[in-house]
Amino acid sequence: MSLKREVTCVVCPMGCRMEALIENNRVMEVKGHSCKRGASYAEAECINPTRTVTTTVRVQNGQLPLVPVKTDKPVPKALIMECMKEINRLTVKAPVKAGDVLLENILNTHVNIVATGGTQCT
């Protein structure tokens, strides 16, 4: 059973509107891309879409109440809201600095939650 799926590319500002032909959960063909990166993106989007999640984590005893964080690698798109729940359960103690790993291997994805900004103790 073949399926046609429309994908808008986000790799560069061109935003090519592509069409992917999917058969048996494999991308057989991509049309409408202007470059190889676009075709790869279309394939990934159809089979295993992933996203980097950026959010904040609560801090205890810090000059700031929050620090910004990111997933150090993209996570499966379907797990975004689950990841948010996990991250929102955390409270870390000050001091925090950018680069600190605040949570390892979130939801068994081998992706870590890393601080992108820091704060000192009050």
Add this chain to the structure above:
Amino acid sequence: MREVDLVVIGGGPAGMAAALEAARCGVKRILILERDQALGGILQQCIHNGFGLHLFGEELTGPEYAGRFVQQVQEMGIETKLDTMVLDISPDKVITAVNSEDGLIKIQAGAIVLAMGCRERTRGALNIPGARPAGIYTAGTAQRFVNMEGYLPGKKVVILGSGDIGLIMARRMTLEGAEVRMVCELLPYSGGLTRNIVQCLEDFNIPLRLRHTVVEIHGRERLEGVTVARVDESGKPICDSFEYVECDTLLLSVGLIPENELSKAVGIKLDAATSGPLVNEAMETSQEGIFACGNVVHVHDLVDYVTLEGYRAGKNAAEYLAKRELRRTEEVSQVRAGSGVRYVVPHSIRSGVEGEIKLFFRVAGIYQNVQLEVRAGEQAVYSVKKKRVAPGEMESITLGPKVLEGIVPGDITVQVKENIA
């Protein structure tokens, strides 16, 4: 009165870049005045990624990008006053500022770099009818609340404006558990990047209503809902299309305006199209020894270009201080926005400048299959084909020394030419 060689007003990416470059060029007494509690400017609250692709080849978050420059400022020992608000600049470069430690401060500056950034257009400026219930914020204010102060502004959200800030906040609010009911956009197209339409709206099935606006606000103490309507070709609401949407929060992402109150106070000439100062290729304003860079000149899309502009302003401020003036010349090219172009920066180019000059501009509408052309009088001196250009994506054209030699001091026009072929 305290004397400082270079005072930089604003410690965001533009101001930090200017201060760093001035220091690298040998300026000794530099002072950055920043009204917030930390350096970094708006980047502090832009916790999403996508910054620094051009400058660092990496996709950094706002705080990470800012952090690189804050570290350099600290390493170079550049003096900074935080929590400090500049109230006035006099034509002879006396700066009046205030903070709770020093009280009222007056500083005699040798040169000044304006890097105050921009502010958001508000509901008052839009004249949306209704009482003044709680729950209405500009998208940037909501962003600060969520990302730095730890407050969720509301649970059921309508967003007016599909520029990048509106799109980013649609995602952010959703991630924190709010329901974003829709994003309304007055124009028939979104001003935001395609990647944001995909990753902020499509990913979360948030409807984008093009040619729509908010016509009324409901609720007395707290927002209860808004009335949205479709608009016609001229932007006027169509009465038959009025629709009530229940919500407790309205976020406005309806325009950024360069913050030039101080520039006006000192008498600097502004460009009506950008709402920022007129600048020459050295980023010097109409007042000698006063330079400007970053969003205060024109609102940027990429912080990488803000940094480069800051370097340019800092370098020229240093030259001004060393020689007590930048080379004055009668021979200046005026750079004009021609057909299809809203504005071009810099507004003028002096003759005899070394090296290449980058022109930054925005087009007036979405064009497909066109040529971006630089004309000197009747002659086209540079031309590039573009598949698609849009107002939301700043364009740049580099003019090399040979090309410049041939043009300056004649006037230059940047325009969009439709492809007949």
